[in-house]
Amino acid sequence: MNLKAVKTIYGKEMLDMFRDRRSLISMIVVPVIAMPGIFAVIHYFTQNLGRKAELESLRIGVSASISQAPILAALKAAGLELLPQQDARRAVENKSVAAGLDQTRADDGIDNIVIYRDRTREASSIAAERLTSVLEQLKLDQVKSSLRGLGVSERILNPFTVTSANVAADKKMAGFILGSVLGYAVLLLMFTGGMYPAIDMTAGEKERHTLETLLASPATRQEIILGKILAATTASFLTAMLTIASLLAAMQRMGMGRGGAELEKLISRAAPDALTVGLILLTLLPTALFAASLMITIALFARGFKEAQSLLTPLVMVVVVPAVISMLPGLELNVGLALIPIFNVSQLIKEIVLGEYSRLTFLTAFASNVVYALIAFAISVRIFKNESVLFRS
């Protein structure tokens, strides 16, 4: 094999690729914009909407039937804005208040406080939970006071306490969220990033009648396809690197922001270090070659750009499925699962971010992905030698 010819084809494809607007958009613009975009959406929802719901949740509609002064005093002391309503339920339904309070009396003479809430609204849920908490505390205080009057210890109400402790460190929690999103996003964008270049250098060449010229040059078909696959691999890998870099930059920006929700702070503290990023990139390398070979093989069958696009779009959808499965909690990579392409990568990325991967599963996944990449590459070469595919009209 003449490596100079491979280098020339690779150089030609790279030059052509970096001048193609569609390839540049899918390869560079999407990862650079998509990641900050996702985080901007998270930021918006966690900060703005959360704050808005928090403020809105303070507005409580109180029916005239609430007559107990201690209840009203406790609610006011909790910072709630009490708005008298003729019909508290209706006020919640038409969203003029976050939650409503009403009072009825049962046959046994016990007062029943009713909290009206709308479960579809976050502000209403926050308000209802706050009301429940304030009223429960008031009830407890009243019971304690009565017990004290009777000379009975308060401890009778609380023979023991129950608490739960999360053994997962904050960083681990954030790593789980980050690892799940990262694996899915990187894989998806890797395939979409390599898709346009792969189409352009195969079906695009057929459509523009340039492939024949290349085939009539002294370069062998193996050299030509190798140059093309390496260029498409570069496109996929570059997209992956940009996705990760963009993600890290977005996280750093989030961490620097003032205030912010707990989730944001948590994620910003879970930024992977250089070794983690290096391991992720190493995991992605054979996958980039696999993706490029697979997409080039499929695109070779197409007569033109549009046909190739319709052949490759379902592939991207198929790729998403194992990547989504790996986002489910509770899944752990073992040697068997490490053999499943795509799934093994996204699961491994999650475990690398969590710092919980084992060497055996890492090596198994890496080796199997190298084998898949080589098989896909061999199929590409074979297809590229097939005259009926190349000159299909």
Add this chain to the structure above:
Amino acid sequence: MVDHISFEVGPGEILGLLGPNGAGKTTTLRMLATLLKPSSGRARIGGRDVTAEPAEVRRKIGFLSGDTGLYHRLTSREILRIFGRLNGIDERRLRSRIDEVAAMLRMEEFIDTKIDKLSTGMRQRTSLARTLLHDPPILILDEPTSGLDVPTARAIEEFIVEARRSGKCILYSTHVMEEAEFLCDRIAVINEGKIRIIGTMNELKAATGRQRLREIFLALLDSDMRKAAVV
């Protein structure tokens, strides 16, 4: 489909392949350019077998077809550089050779312009430059003037005549009769994958009793159609 075609072309000679659409001209030329593998038979170019030594054959040929595309996002110079490298021309020689070919084909004004900004004639001159860059002894030209305006087509024809004068062996496919009469030393009429007649213009006239190439061509096609009708 091509069936038992046999011919030879020597240095300094232009052999014209003349035939209607679908006659087998492009298939023949693609087989000789090693783009397609023949199912049987042998073909040698410059002493090399097209099936056994395809890469060697491709080093000796310059292949150009009328619908040859160019990389629209690259300039003429970039395209010439790529194909020069693929043909093994060393970098220093390649730079001077590109300038030489550009001067020969009057490409200086647009050589650094992207292809999508060029006219059809300029693009075809770029394609021709790409074909001649490595100075191949054999040219395989498949309807190279197709779709060109008359002055550009004429310029290409003159260039081909010049290439013959410099000793190149040229196989030229066309369906333009005047072009074949003007350019070709010998003409092979091909129809339904078979060579119906081959020879100089005088030999064709003597064999068919007709004076103009168009009449010779139509008579042969007509004869084939009558034979097919009898069968």
